Amino acid sequence: MAIPKINPTTTTAWKNLESHFKTIQDVHMKTWFAQDQKRADKFTISWEDFYVDFSKNRITQETFKYLLQLTDEVRLKEAMQAYFNGETINETEKRAVLHTALRASKGAHIEVDGENIMPEVFSVKEKIKHFSHDIISGAKKGYTNKAFTDVVNIGIGGSDLGPAMVVDSLQFYKNHLTTHFVSNIDGDHVNEVIKKLNPETTLFVIVSKTFTTQETLSNATTIKEWFLQSATQEDISKHFIAVSTNIEKVKDFGVDETNIFPMWNWVGGRFSLWSAVGLTISLAIGNSNFENLLLGAHKMDEHFKTEKFETNIPVVLALISVWYNNFFNAESEAIIPYSQYLNQFATYLQQGVMESNGKSVDRNGNPIDYQTGAIIWGEPGSNSQHAFFQLIHQGTKLIPADFIGFAKSLHDNKEHQDKLMSNFFAQTEALLNGKDKSQVLEEGTEETLTPFKVFEGNKPTNTIFINQLTPESLGKLIAMYEHKIFVQGIIWNIYSYDQFGVELGKQLAGKILKELKNNTFTNHDNSTLNLLKHYKNLT
Numbered sequence: 001m002a003i004p005k006i007n008p009t010t011t012t013a014w015k016n017l018e019s020h021f022k023t024i025q026d027v028h029m030k031t032w033f034a035q036d037q038k039r040a041d042k043f044t045i046s047w048e049d050f051y052v053d054f055s056k057n058r059i060t061q062e063t064f065k066y067l068l069q070l071t072d073e074v075r076l077k078e079a080m081q082a083y084f085n086g087e088t089i090n091e092t093e094k095r096a097v098l099h100t101a102l103r104a105s106k107g108a109h110i111e112v113d114g115e116n117i118m119p120e121v122f123s124v125k126e127k128i129k130h131f132s133h134d135i136i137s138g139a140k141k142g143y144t145n146k147a148f149t150d151v152v153n154i155g156i157g158g159s160d161l162g163p164a165m166v167v168d169s170l171q172f173y174k175n176h177l178t179t180h181f182v183s184n185i186d187g188d189h190v191n192e193v194i195k196k197l198n199p200e201t202t203l204f205v206i207v208s209k210t211f212t213t214q215e216t217l218s219n220a221t222t223i224k225e226w227f228l229q230s231a232t233q234e235d236i237s238k239h240f241i242a243v244s245t246n247i248e249k250v251k252d253f254g255v256d257e258t259n260i261f262p263m264w265n266w267v268g269g270r271f272s273l274w275s276a277v278g279l280t281i282s283l284a285i286g287n288s289n290f291e292n293l294l295l296g297a298h299k300m301d302e303h304f305k306t307e308k309f310e311t312n313i314p315v316v317l318a319l320i321s322v323w324y325n326n327f328f329n330a331e332s333e334a335i336i337p338y339s340q341y342l343n344q345f346a347t348y349l350q351q352g353v354m355e356s357n358g359k360s361v362d363r364n365g366n367p368i369d370y371q372t373g374a375i376i377w378g379e380p381g382s383n384s385q386h387a388f389f390q391l392i393h394q395g396t397k398l399i400p401a402d403f404i405g406f407a408k409s410l411h412d413n414k415e416h417q418d419k420l421m422s423n424f425f426a427q428t429e430a431l432l433n434g435k436d437k438s439q440v441l442e443e444g445t446e447e448t449l450t451p452f453k454v455f456e457g458n459k460p461t462n463t464i465f466i467n468q469l470t471p472e473s474l475g476k477l478i479a480m481y482e483h484k485i486f487v488q489g490i491i492w493n494i495y496s497y498d499q500f501g502v503e504l505g506k507q508l509a510g511k512i513l514k515e516l517k518n519n520t521f522t523n524h525d526n527s528t529l530n531l532l533k534h535y536k537n538l539t
């Protein structure tokens with residue numbers, strides 16, 4: 001059963017939403033809160049350790065009804081079945097999309113092209129487990145017989161952002177190994193990392209699904225050359241590991257076959273941290289914590305698969321986001337975690353959301369005349385309050401925001417935690433209610449200054465409130481956003497799992513690199529030509 005290809009704007013639900021929008025676009029949310037003491041209860045989902053309050057949104061029961069009707073008309077349920085069953089839903093690349101299989105429970109049977117993939121999934125998991133244990137315990141040693149102290153993940157995009165974000169977010173759970181991430185083709189990146197390393201005690205994990213990515217291969221080559229300044233060719237097998245689908249290319253690079261951790265075409269790069277791409281995570285926090293991350297994701301998969309849509313967290317968040325994106329014309333969404341640990345979370349989500357849903361052609365190959373993927377950005381609170389919150393509160397743009405918070409801190413510092421959480425609660429309250437002229441005057445503000453001090457409020461937020469940051473709760477949170485991406489791709493009738501838009505720049509960079517070597521430049525606009533000449537003159 002293929003995914004239905006339905007233009008959402010042709011549905012009755014869409015037309016209902018359009019006319020409904022006209023009736024509520026100017027209504028202040030305050031009115032609805034005043035009218036209904038139970039509004040928050042009606043728009044809150046409690047599930048396991050998640051408490052998701054979406055009442056501070058510009059929606060009513062009627063909005064919600066039409067949004068749910070939209071899921072019926074685009075046949076979301078059928079699409080979800082195709083997704084979880086391993087059908088070829090990534091039609092443009094002719095692949096299944098099965099990151100969910102990587103966290104499925106023992107005994108699961110999931111077929112790709114008629115073959116059960118689970119035995120292989122579990123055998124790679126075993127390999128990750130044993131390898132992590134041997135490195136962490138010191139059983140496996142480097143070429144001078146010393147235990148490993150450092151791990152360098154060499155990858156980019158999905159082969160970097162997921163592991164880097166998770167290792168950083170779960171640093172509280174880290175062991176003695178120091179982890180580093182090298183991604184940028186900028187040689188200053190790799191050289192800064194090398195500065196900190198001792199080749200005798202460093203493990204290098206080269207992660208590339210395709211093993212053709214310029215950045216990763218260049219960085220791996222630079223590191224290998226640096227390593228060989230003090231070690232021999234035979235020592236490579238003790239220090240270089242690779243994660244890839246492209247076994248031949250990995251072998252050509254010089255990595256031992258036993259040091260290769262396979263992955264599969266049915267895992268998209270930006271959804272791959274659950275596979276051996278997460279090896280650095282397993283090394284940094286230990287395999288049982290890595291398994292708990294996967295368990296959390298699996299629980300969210302089950303919730304998404306089985307929960308009715310009105311209380312299904314990824315579905316509800318996806319629908320609310322469509323509402324702002326397509327009816328209020330909101331261009332972006334802010335992700336504001338009230339946890340310094342989630343410092344890299346928005347950066348990670350940018351690839352997930354924007355590479356997946358940044359599309360302007362529908363599943364029938366036709367140009368789209370409605371909005372698709374939102375711009376994702378954000379930084380942790382409370383820092384961001386002192387940076388860009390001014391624009392969210394008083395700017396001209398509507399910016400729906402997800403506030404992610406954890407009730408208990410990891411270091412048990414109650415005093416800081418109460419202050420942090422006071423800010424967390426205060427901000428969504430302020431964004432909802434604003435401050436009107438009479439309140440400003442009551443504060444003793446002189447009349448002429450009142451316009452500047454009035455806050456309109458009516459700014460939408462979701463509060464994603466979780467008990468504590470653990471590997472399991474982080475797994476749930478990441479999977480929640482993965483499924484939100486899926487639901488939106490279905491509604492917008494786009495292919496969320498290809499990324500052809502990344503190719504053109506790569507092709508042109510290849511051409512320019514050759515031209516720089518030969519010092520001849522052809523077929524450029526005159527701006528680019530001037531820039532190239534200027535570069536040549538300076539270098």
Ligand SMILES: O=P(O)(O)OC[C@H]1O[C@H](O)[C@H](O)[C@@H](O)[C@@H]1O
Nearest residue numbers: 157158159208209210213269502
């Ligand atoms: O893992 P790799 O094959 O090296 O790919 C790394 C990255 O490359 C490309 O730019 C893709 O757009 C990303 O989706 C991918 O994650």
